[in-house]
Amino acid sequence: MAEQGEEKLIEVARHIARTLGRTDTMADDILQIFSNFDGRFSREKLAAERRSDGSSSDEHPPPSDSSIDRRVRSLDRQISRFLNSDRSIWSDSTDAADFLVAVDALVACVRGVDQLAPGDRPVADSTDDLLHQCMLRMEDEFRSLIENPYGASPYDPRPGFYSDGEDSDGDEDLIPVAPPLTDYDFIIDALPSGSVADLHEIAKRMVGAGFGRECAHAYGLARRDFLEESVSRLGIRHRDAAGAGGDEVQTAPWPALEDEICRWVKAVNVAFRILFPSERRLCLRVFSGLSAIADLSFAEACRGPALQLLRFAEAIASGSRSPERLFRVVDMYETLRDVIPELDGLFSDQYSAFLSAEAVTVREKLGKAIRGIFTELENLIRRDPAKAAVPGGGLHPITRYVMNYLRAACSSRETLEEVMDEDGVGTAASLGRPSSPLASQIAWILEVLQGNLESKAKIYREPALCCIFLMNNGRYMMQKVRDSSDLAILIGEEWMRRQAARERQWAAEYQKITWSKVTAVLRIDGGPPPPTPPAMCERLKVFDVYLEETCRARAAWIITDDSLRAELRAASSAIVLPAYRRFLAVYREKNVRHSPQEVEARISELFEGSRKP
Template sequence: MADQNGEEKLLAVARHIAKTLGNNNNMADDILQIFSNFDGRFSRENLSERGGDDDPRAGFAALEHTLKSLDRQISQYVSSDQPIWADSADSSAFLDSIDELIATVSDWNPMAGDKIVGACLVRAEDLLQQAMFRVEDEFRSLMERGGESFDLVHGESTGNLDFDSEDDEEDPELEGVMRNGHEDQIPVAQPISDYDIVVDALPSGTINDLHEIAKRMVVAGFGKECSHVYSSCRREFLEESFSRLGLQKLSIEDVHKIPWQDLEAEIERWVKASNVALRILFPSERRLCDRVFFGFSSAADLSFMEVCRGSTIQLLNFADAVAIGSRSPERLFKILDLFETLRDLIPEFESMFSDPYCVVLRNEAITIWKRLGEAIRGIFMELENLIRRDPAKASVPRGGLHPITRYVMNYLRAACRSRHTLEQVFDDSGVPSKDYPKLDDRVSSSSSLSVQIAWIMELLESNLEAKSKIYKDSSLCSVFMMNNGRYIVQKAKDSELGSLLGDDWIRKHTAKVRQYHLNYQRSSWNKVLGILKLDNNGSLAPNVSAKSIKDKLQLFNMHFEEICKLQSSWVIFDEQLREEIRIALVKILLPAYGNFIGRFQNVPEIGKHADKYIKFGVEDIEARINDLFQGTGKGSGGGRR
């Protein structure tokens, strides 16, 4: 029966072709003769018996007959309560019927203007729609059933998907593979450290079946419906995967409400999840789309976009929320993590999201990456403001190291560990050096990051100078600047920070510390040295009475003791600097004091009673100097008495 129906259709098609191509009866006869020579079934007699090319009613009857036959075949599958793809013979027969129906509609569409043919085609389209509804259900069912198990195809190295360790211990054979806890759950990929891996979330046989269905749906004009069913299933897979990776669905407002300490943990999860998504999950989805919709690139692109769009937006929205949030300096390092992660993933965005459907996602990723760069530059501006706002009156006791110095220098050292990233950020900013008028030409001609760092150092130095003026004692002012200047130079040396600032900068600021040292010596000890001053040949000035000499010694004792008592409570934080200052004091003070005492002892009026007036021996002077800058205030005792 089926053979007879097929032959009827074949002859009907031949008559239709002859009639369509032949402009007149003679041409139609010639075409029919060619058919007859090719196959005896196309003899003019056979064609004439069935009505010939001049009798279209036979062709219409054949169309009617074909549609009735297809209706019976397709309807039995459409109305079946059993999954058609449970039996390969049924699925094959069903697809053959759909193919025949699609071909019939295509063959007769040129004659759709005919009233009878038009009516038949309406029925055929209705039948095709019913068939598409059923294959859509079958497509969804295959997706859901196929998702109950999947394989992981590794590259050269092996990834360990170790998320649920208890399950792995119970079933060692499933090590490296994420498993279902319940049959109705969609399996998801686990977080891993090795990105050389592809997730095949559907068995190969299922993928082939899905491809066969997708091919018919696209040809029949139901490509969007097929893509929608496909994407709805795969979206759920990705959403569950993101959940297993620890990502929450957070709005921008939600992100801004999270305390920074908690947000740091969220950023760490985001970095890991983004790498897994862009390097494993999304490429695997792209691969699956291309296999299911092989030969139909537009449908594959649309499906991939619909699958990944929500998850991609979830990732990008989080990064965007952080980028437009607070620019407190403490946030720099985590925002650098976001920036670097997104920067390194831009090639993945460009390779996977390049088609017309996805290009908006790629462009959004690039935009948010640049916005993170703006946030980093904004954080450095906020650091500048923090330095400017630190009140000048907030000096530290005893001339020690100011907290703002410690904070800024350690902050910059840590930041400069990401030097190459920061150079990229600031080189893209295009801020001209003329915006930093106080910087010398050598710095302003350097990289944008070098200029930025040098400017911050300039602000810090200006702030410290203002703070130093709060001290009423000029010597303590110099000690304060020595302490902070030394710390700045030491922190800059042997680090990326010093490399950015340059050797000239280091030399210049080392010289400044030496100048503060000289200022301290002059302001603290010049008066004392003046008391001990001898004439040019090393003798006491002539005509100096014994009383005047005694007064000079008493004056020295008083000033020396006052200085030691005061400055023993001062602080030099750097042990090497403290030793350098002491050595310098010993070198200038001990020879002058020794000479003075020697000459004092030789004054005739004093003679053997000299020791009665000498409070400090040379060793005592050195011991008292060694007690300076301890921060203890114990410099009031000691001496020969």
Template sequence: METEKDKHPPEKSSSFVSRDPIQENHEPGPDPKTNLDPDQDRHQNHDIENSTRSEPPTEPETETEPNPEATEEEEENKEEEEETDATNAEESHPPTNFNEVCEEIDRFISVLSRAKESKYAPSINRVGGILQRAMSYLEDELRSLLNDSKTELASSEESNSTGENSCPGYSEEVVLNLNKLATGMINGGYETECFHAYIIARRSILEATLHKLGFEKFSIYDIQKMQWEPLEREIVAWNKMFKQCVNVLFTGEKKLSAAVFSGNSSVADCIFGSLSRSIAVELLNFAEAVAMSKRSSEKLFKFLDVYETLRDVILAMDDLFPEEIENEVKSEASITRTRLGEAMTCIFCELKNSVKADMGKTIVPGGAVHPLTRYILNYLKSASKFKETLEQINKVMDLLGTNLETRSKLYKDTSLSLIFMMNNGRYILQKIRGSGEINELMGDTWLRKRSSDLRQYHKNYQRETWGRLLSCLSHEGLIVHGKVLKPELKEKFKSFNAMFDEIHKMQSVWVVSDKQLQSELRVSISSVVIPAYRSFLARFSQNFTTGRQTEKYIKYQPEDIETSIDELFDGNATPTGRKKP
């Protein structure tokens, strides 16, 4: 029965290579191009078969030697019968869907492989035309099935981040049909067209998925001209996407290729390799462009993110791609990592230069930790994950130490400059001890030296500030011939009160943010000042008349001194002269 598709055969895809039937030097049959009616073709085949299948003359049965020509004629008759059977089968059971078309194609190929082309060239030409139209139909069906699942795939990739679905976006039935279509085209000799249609459709789907996940194609020129803020957002999206490609998209794509081309694993690997390579190269091109972008210290952390992503995906690529593609992609990723490493090393050099040049005249109020110290230590802690930058950290730390010493001299008050060095020194030690990589790099010797410097700053501060106060409590010049000189005693108390008030007023607004260091300072001050003041007070307080004179010169009790010391280094101005109730 003539079907609608026979009347209007699918238009030949531009991806097909023209396949002209074989022509022999014999009288040509009807031109298949001028008559595409399958029923008429079949009647003509039948006429040819009847005209060629005439009965030979009968002879008496005698035992004779086999005639080679007769044997050859019998074989030809057998082939004609097989071709007639195939044609009759087509007439009685016309294909109704693409699965039956695939089966019919196999039967055509089987007949053609046994036919004598010189004798049946017209039939072969007509069958070739039918085969070409069938292949065009299969290609259209293959492309349609692949593209129909495009939207489904995009949503599947987002919702199924674990990659549990073996062929994301396609049901088992669709995958089975894709397999039959691909098998039919390959068996029909149209493997090139099949592979081409599959790769184009799947690449389009993968690129659409990447776009939906936030990846945009940029040229190296675009990235180099891009402002840092939008580039930073693109890097964040790239990091997420590259990991998802390797862990989800590529894994699903590999399973899909293996299912569609299950009859030939080498073909499946080749197609998957071609698809995954093109996507991987696009992603690696972005990383390479980032490495080539203008360098600045603010970019280091994002460069590190890209570096770590490349390191992770290289490990995840094991046994994912065909060996040749895997080696190529890994090589490209390693080259990009190297370029990122060179860029980060240059950023460190620029960082060293900026630390060396940053000798501003602005001081930090209260001797607190300088912003440069915080910035450099946080910077180095993040950078320590990258082994190529570790060798630069030592140099940066030395430059930072020199920078801080220079800045400490900007303070007019020596005690405050020592507080500044203690604050920054303690902060540096804590940060380095909290980073295993930097701690190991700097070594125990460096850490002991820094700890020793901190203790020396502490001693110098105590001597500079509280040593002068304790000189007010010395007995020198107070006793002459066993008698206390009252005017000298009054001056001693007045000097002590005035100096302590001044120290309290100034140093209560100084800042020691590290609670342990703050407590150590207060304890050490109290351990020196309070015992000395209590002893001085016990020995000389009875020389004043109880009442107004005592209150005038003995302004503080030991408990008041302790309370005032506990108010130091809070960063807040506190009234002095308060007494404990």
């Protein structure tokens, strides 16, 4: 019974609308009042019912230009109350629905205007103007829904992985940095589902009315602010395109840039693995069924933040080739290399594909920078001056620096192999060991270092001390290669054999220079007559003087490697003691200044340098 009563009421209302509307304008107004109450009272519904009732088209002809004009004026009155309101239309769901219905009707009028005679411009102009005002308001509403989805103003983006840390007491220079992430496999829902649905309805109307690019631009501006704020919260200070690639980065002190690079590595992973994929998902939801506009909106939102990150890396790649920068540049190279495969799917449309290509280009520039750093290391070794001799023939700082540098660098051996093998073809095996561009580069650096050390050895006036210096530094080089499996693989056994041969040569030269004069005094000719006791006594005195002079002169000399020190002492004893014992056996004098044990003890005190009290 209730349903039958409602139908009768509706029929009466329709009859009132048809009979009391003495003019089309009055009928439109009455219908508008009823349609606000119930959508079944719209003029289009009544016209459809009249057609279904069998009314002829001649009796009800299609709307004329005057009827469209009246319809537009009616819509203008209805829409104006929304356009003139200072309150957000979407703050009230009923207002939002009514506004969308009115916009739909206006779009339908626009299509009707397109069928009018070309000379009827007043109707067309008024319709276009009203539509344009609607689109401007919808654009504002669209942007407001994105920026203030919860009704807060201004919007404070708070994705789940952010941590503001301690209160900064209003200091805007303090950047809240997010904690480390190990799992990037999740999506951020930056907007509530209700806001996404409202945005979708607005987007459909704007695209349908031919304002798709304006809608995409509004989306891009609003979401770009969110993404830039998100990147900032990851510890990356915003720079414009010129600043990120220009003097600001180039002239910044390296410690400050080093800290920023550490944050950059984290920011790139979060941005390209979480933020931008989440943004792509949001675009697909807001612009569902509008793929071209979704792609354009995504590109507009992500272009700025993505380029900001890439331009910073590009500025670092274009900067100084100082060897100290290698390890952070390698971190940047590895970070981009690892995210690039995911970018091919993320930035796959016509509007954002250039971002994927740009990431590849920046990675290549970082690789070039790494190769340049190794070249600069070589130049640094060549330029290192021989200012003063290292006391006691000890380890030179350049040797320690270069070997520890190479050892640390080889912890990223696979990445450096990839970077050095620019053509991706490698190098054929040579000298019976695996070879590669990286291996060749490091081997060459070691050769340059060895040449530099040999030049520095010439500073020493005593040839024996020159040999000590070369042995100290050569042994250190070999030991560092042995201690690093990666460095040992790259250098190979052939280099170790050559270096060991050099060391034996230096040791033999040292023994010859040091002990030849001493042992010459102890030489006993095999043929008669044997030396007379006075002559032997005199030679023994000369031996004692030479031994004392040799030990005293070498008191400040040092062998830094324990095993090398023991080897040189043993070799010296093996040269001196047998000759001394033979001499004493012939001399047969018990009252000598130095017993063989005492000579051996003196030799065992050699090469302690400043460590001896």
